Amino acid sequence: MARVGDEGGTAGPARSAGVKDVAARAGVSLGTVSNVLNRPDRVSARTRERVEQAMAELGFVRNESARLLRAGRSSTLAYVMLDATNPFFTDVAQGIERAAEQADLSLFLCNSDQSAERERVYLTRLQEQRVQGVLITPVDPDEPLLDEVVRQGTPVVIVDRVRDVDSHCSVAVDDVLGGRLAIEHLVDLGHQRIAFVGGPERIGQVRDRRRGAQAALADAGLPADALVEVRTEALTVSEGRNAGERIAGMPSATRPTAAFCANDLVALGLLQSCVGLGLRVPDDLAIVGFDDIEFAAAAAVPLTSVRQPRGQLGRRATELLLDEATNPDHRHEQVLFTPELVARASTRRS
Amino acid sequence: MARVGDEGGTAGPARSAGVKDVAARAGVSLGTVSNVLNRPDRVSARTRERVEQAMAELGFVRNESARLLRAGRSSTLAYVMLDATNPFFTDVAQGIERAAEQADLSLFLCNSDQSAERERVYLTRLQEQRVQGVLITPVDPDEPLLDEVVRQGTPVVIVDRVRDVDSHCSVAVDDVLGGRLAIEHLVDLGHQRIAFVGGPERIGQVRDRRRGAQAALADAGLPADALVEVRTEALTVSEGRNAGERIAGMPSATRPTAAFCANDLVALGLLQSCVGLGLRVPDDLAIVGFDDIEFAAAAAVPLTSVRQPRGQLGRRATELLLDEATNPDHRHEQVLFTPELVARASTRRS
DNA sequence: TTGTAGGCGTTATCAG
């Protein structure tokens, strides 16, 4: 079968030129081309130029598959995100990207969009592509495929979740402490009846943040029923709105004077619907969110929130991943960052 | 050199088993394993099970590089995003993802983060990986590498930008019309002095949206200086805040009564700082954004915005890409969607 | 169904 490399300089839509086409065109040996590509120093400047010119003329594009087939492992990382439309995760992704770039690795983002099935598909593909490593915020940290993947030799770091077992590195934030901070802040402001807005129960964060909230209430000497449960089906803006309607609908005598939301999306939805229904924030209802996404600060009533070091999370996770990928006596590590309360107008004392 | 496949069922951390290991373990021929993988119907149910079990036991993971080396083209798409932290683009990405999934293709997201350099790196890598095709919202639609990539045989569709030349398919929204809609709405409400908030100039959208705004003003019989330029350095929330401070600082006699922002991020920042500085929205300043991201509707003063069909953009772009990748007599197409004004409280007549 | 052979494009090695 005919190959490429004929038709003069008038760059025809050639069907992919290979190293040997380049060699032929430059009038050098195949090995030399390879050297230009991989050890440019071993080749005289003049021949190198000739080769490079030939590459340009032919529109040579390295075939990564072939390269990889020999090399064994690619130089890309992947982050399998739980929800690409949640700014929290895109900020984490940005932290990862920066760290990856420094290590001269490319990052591919994959969006599982909360689907365990899609998550599995991505994990499998990434494995098949022999990526250097995978960062993931899993739908379920106990997903067995995660262990499978490491067993087959692809490092995996879990981001923003923790696992009891230490088969992976993980990087997360102390959610229990975060819950504490939120409630302590509200109690300091004099609130004695506080809604906890979040769900579903299966999300570990929701449980932990509530746990911290309960502990803080107890420490403050308030009864357990000072925390009013307002359940959501998901941690989304629209569920937040929904919860807001329920809260606004309560008789003002029993209505909580403050709400602690399991994340900022919920808090923003809540804020919107409460304001829309005539509640004043923070006077009638103080609101605390969680994550401190950029839109929390940018709300028309800027939102008090528990800040997670989003970029840091990504950066540290990447460091752990790279260590696992390159350091033969790597030890798994569970990093826990400390959250921080950022007070804004949504809880301002009036 | 010794290979794998010994040590009993107790899944040791084997160093990657290949098809022939599987064949040996299952006691079948290599060809049969390959058939199980690629044409399961050609193999009896019983042998197939045996093979599948062997795969499971050995933790066999297909080597995509080898597969690809033969196949020529992978079954993944990539979307090179301009800014992964802008919800507009993540919504577009979601549309792409859905369409890709239907076609049984995986999608990798790459974030150029407005850097032409990073964009180039990604494009090159994707080409090297022989992806089926690339969707991209480019930093600069005239980037020559884009043409290079198509010439080498990788289909490219441009998303949310247009190019004069028709060397690619593209999908975008009529920004000039969008600008018109925004201004017509404000003029209908009686505004006669309107700020246009956006920049930098090099962004095509900014120019087009302003152009539409100017045209609408002219049609309404208002003088050109009814549109007050408020420049930003970027289309971000913080630049929006900045612009807000400048507007709020104007003497109320000459201050515009309304602002049309080049996107929602700017609008949200503007909204926040104006409210913070004591301006009432919409009474003292009406605000219109562009994109209609979810957070626009969720603002405490819900934002009027020019909606782009974000998911549709992604979906249509993917369809074009697939056509280009598979249909031999594909014709490039420039799709232009029609935007739509969504009126909310930030322009409500008081 | 079985074996086996050849090739995908790149890299590495080794003697000249």
Add this chain to the structure above:
DNA sequence: CTGATAACGCCTACAA
């Protein structure tokens, strides 16, 4: 620097 050659792991085809 050349030229030749052997991997890398998988897929297809072909003859049994």
